[in-house]
Amino acid sequence: MHAFCNVQTLLTNGIVLLSEEASDNDESLTAIERREYAIFRELLRMVPGLETRLMTSSEEDVMLIGELIQKGVNGARADDTKGMKSAIIDWITPKGQSLNPHIPRNVKSGRGFNHERTGALLCPAGLDWANTETRMKLVNGQIQVAGDQWPIFLYANYTYDAEDPWNGLLRSGLLVSAYKHIFTSPSSVDQEPKATRSGNARIHGMRAVTKASIAYVATQARFSLTSAQVFSRTDLVTDSERFYSTIVELLDDLEEKDEVDQLLTWWNRQIFPLYSDLERLPTKDSALARIRQKRAEYREMSA
Incomplete structure (x- = not known):
């Protein structure tokens, strides 16, 4: 998400904004603050349980968590x-x-x-x-x-x-x-x-x-x-x-x-060989296409 962010600062500022229920698009934030908060939210998504841990930890424990994450990043x-x-x-x-x-x-x-x-x-x-x-x-x-x-x-x-x-x-x-x-x-x-x-x-x-x-x-x-x-x-x-x-x-x-x-x-x-940027439609006349067609017909009849 970002190669050069200061993790300790990211966590400290992110916790404040999270407690204030700010959003990534909050107009009261500067562009830099919005970007950093988006990175913070992504970090919470990537690490299960991190949000709960941060919000229930002391300031010293938050600093320790930041140091550990920063050590991992640097390594x-x-x-x-x-x-x-x-x-x-x-x-x-x-x-x-x-x-x-x-x-x-x-x-x-x-x-x-x-x-x-x-x-x-x-x-x-x-x-x-x-x-x-x-x-x-x-x-x-x-x-x-x-x-x-x-x-x-x-x-x-x-x-x-x-x-x-x-x-x-x-x-x-x-x-x-x-x-x-x-x-x-x-x-x-x-x-x-x-x-x-x-x-x-x-x-x-x-x-x-x-x-x-x-x-x-x-x-x-x-x-x-x-x-x-x-x-x-x-x-x-x-x-x-x-x-x-x-x-x-x-x-x-x-x-x-x-x-x-x-x-x-x-x-x-x-x-990523399995990546597809398009929503693949079922092949025409396939069983899947027929199932979806029947489902659509059923919805029309029930409406």
Whole structure:
């Protein structure tokens, strides 16, 4: 639901609003407060018994609960960061070829704009990595890349269309591999999704791709490609929190709903083979269709 929220603050503020019977759409709340309260309510839905526990606990116990949840969040994120640091080298290496120079799977110093391959993937959409002057400015830091300057690897086939910036956005094969690695299993990356498979997401009750999970995977993949050593939300060099937040803001923008709905449908088909965005009508002349037809006729006769 959100990768960078402060759990303790979320719980403290959420309990107050819950006791006041506020709603996610309460006009007295700011946009940020509404968003945080929606995250809090989703957390209550995800964890059975948490609402009762929070509302009957002392302030000290609430702090302890927050610390435990935050510890779990931080640990899970660290595991994802560690696992992807190694795996992403396989995904960016062309099949049957090798990277030149070689990038060690567990060393980050040679990544980022220091390497031709990772530099090309991290190059902000709209800039030309093939341009020698641009490349040198990225390498030596003359061009500082802010979090809202999204890299080309977010796009399908690593191609950016300035006239249609939605075209291919957040649909790259690299992102799909990263998503499967975290939310299904590392072994599922090179396999077709199977309807019988129960990945990590399904085991934990996740039945569809969320906007926040796409932004989270993009943030983890971006960090793995950089030369930064330690993942930090406040690191001004990688600017990870701003990067994550700007993607979430776009996906939550109601004016972009049509494009976002299409994007989510595309993602669900990549990750969840049983997902259907359409209400399936029973096959014509099937027994089910006939039963429903008879039921409708019976209702008309009884009316």
